Amino acid sequence: VVTLVVYFGEIATKTVGDLADLSNVSFPSFVAPLSTLFTWDSMIIILPVSIIVALVGLIESLLTLSVLDEMGGERGSGNKECIALGVGNSTSGLFGGMAGCAMIGQSVINFTSGGLGRLSSFTAAVLLIILVVSFSGVIAAIPVAVLVGIMFMVSIGTFEFSSVKRLKHMPKSDAFVLITVTIITVLEDLAVAVIAGIIISALVFAWEHAKIFARTSTDAEGKKVYELDGPLFFASVTSFNEQFDVENDPSEVIIDFKKARVMDSSGAEAIDGLTEKYKQAGKKLTLRHLSEDCKGMLKTAGPFCSYEEDDPTYKVAANV
Template identity: 55%
Template sequence: MSADKIKHSEDVSASLKNKFVQLIVKKPENLKNDFLSGLTVALALVPEAIAFAFVAGVHPKVGLYAAFMMGLLASIFGGRPGMITGATGAVAVIFAPLVYKVMEMSKSQGMTFDAAMDNALNYLFAAVILMGMIQIICGILKLGKFIRLVPHPVMLGFVNGLAIIIFKAQFSQFTMGGELLPSPQLMTMCGLIALTMGVSVFLPKLTKAIPATLAGIVLSTVIGYFLNEANPGLVRTVLDFVQDQDKSITTIAAGLPSFRIPYVPFTMDAFTFILPYAVLAAAVGLIESLMTLQLVDELTDTRGKGNRECIGQGIGNFVNGFFGGMGGCAMIGQSMINIRGGGRGRFSGITAAILLLLFVLFGAPLIEMIPLGALVGVMFMVVIGTFEWSSLRLFKKIPMSDLFVIILVSVVTILTDLAVAVAVGIIVSALVFAWEHGKTMHAKREDKKEGTFYELEGPLFFGSVTSFKDLFEFKEDKEHVYIDFDNSKVWDHSGIEALQNITERYEQVGKKLHLLNLSKDCQLLLDKASNIVELSVIDDLSTHIADDRLDD
């Protein structure tokens, strides 16, 4: 890549970062902002936690307990103030097969449904404990710092992919029993969505005393209450969503989480059964948490502590397993709600967690009447604020390889999961970097008494063959031409063929090529190809040319 292209790419990246930071109005850290923002987050956490509990195949209270404990402990012990942690879909999807397999195994042994579910929860909680231990170890080993190595295009792809996932997830709220809502309910829901979004957009222009999203939720809830009083069932609520999943559930109210040691056979078979789930969940949880940490860093122009965040996430999951929670990780959607609402300190996450528990203990009737339209409107605003819209204007402004990585990571995030997407993005970025920096070779040319010398810089492989062939001045060089490989290396058969090609071209003009300072492995490579290529290799320039390999 040329210096001009590199500089242009860096300028575009800097411009993107500046635009990214400008998405959020900077607010100083204070308790009022943290409390009000935490309240907004707590309201949005309830249906999310319930939905992810159903994804994992467990009771809603398992998701609600997880959201409370993860949010509280990660806020206290984690490395990123202002970031929200709770029960997440990424972790729920990983643990769902574990719950299903244990359920099937238990029922095949003659257990009742309740007994099979209890057995599945034991395995789930044991896996969550192991997940937390792995994350704590990662933090102690200081592996969190490696998130800083994630290229910016991968970060953009991650953000865009998650924004699309959040957007798609909201469409389930427009259905009931797998079918689209009846027209009156659908139109009412769309109206409440528009109202919530409108308040979120225009209220900050009038006052910033309270978070606009909180005001939107409150106003939509009041209107929804009176609409339901006049026409019961017109406005779909949080309780309606829960009962769509399980008719037997009449309330989200629950008691305090209680300490419980998961009963799992203390055998190697049991350990190897839960280990893959725990490792994958730990990896996905840390990747999503550290990527969200990096995003919040950019939005707030501050710097979190990745290794401490690993430990904080691990403590949260470790405790989850002993108190009946399904575990989780950082949540980009709720973190964006918190940041947009002015939450900057640890108190915002602590407030969200404690208020969530209070809702479950004492305020369930109030939470259950919140219209789904209000919460969908909030999440739509999260999508708008999360998606990096400027990335749509990057065509021909950044290298095509970077644009490809952005699109690739976004697509893989949507189709598979975050861990795979980030891994793919990093690998592709590394390969592109290696290709761009390896395909161009340089050489210092110098005429001496013995002949013309070329001192190579860079690897000779399939990607740099064209650049290598353009280095030589076949007609102007002296009779004997020497290529010094002291700062270069032949890597593959394409490199050998390139050497043979320029040897033949020098022979055509009556000149002879010699290779200097080849490493032992390069000489071995040439020896193995001696039946298809013939080159002059000199180990010691003081030796007469007639003593080299070609003239033996």
């Protein structure tokens, strides 16, 4: 309706035809790849861009699949989606076409309109190429404002407004990641946003798990027992060292790692350092429930380890 009003009313506004020349659009034909594309100089230019485009396409397609799975109560095949996307884009490139991927907005509208099978996607593709080839003049007359309005309506229809309400109840770290990824997606692109989100989430995970706790008790023989709970790795070394009172501890101390786990070489080095402190203080130290792999990584604390039947069997990540 708006297009007709603009056309017959001769209203001066920017149209699709002003953005792109659609006068010579024809059915695509096979285009053989140029041999110059396979040179090293060309690959240096092509590969970075192609990798980003591929990541964006894969991520958005898998996100779309996840949304549709949730709406339909079924589970699609991510592997098939990725393979189909690669084959389709490779074939499209041989005919001079641009790369594409699944779109959340269009897919949700298609789903809610009852298009649940392959026929709906096939019909959409056929109609799209017919419109572009045979009715390019009509498309060129569509005002850009109309397309903007359509995209706004698609965004409103696909945006999950309940997620805004959940911001108040979700952890601050999750809310920060959500907002950051959204902003980066708008300012940069989806690939950069996802990578940034993964890095931030990993840092948040490390920070939240960078704490180790110790419960203290005294056994019948008067020995002080530290029962550790939590992971011991590079981020929790400081917390680990803060649990012990070497100066005021009795002459015999037991550190029990039954509920703890040494994750990397930094944790093993922290145990060595603590052992050295007790040794310098002239106190007897016993380390219990360390895995065989962890004991093998200890440099000075090995002789202080006990060997029991219920010792754990986990592996420790070593520095390469």
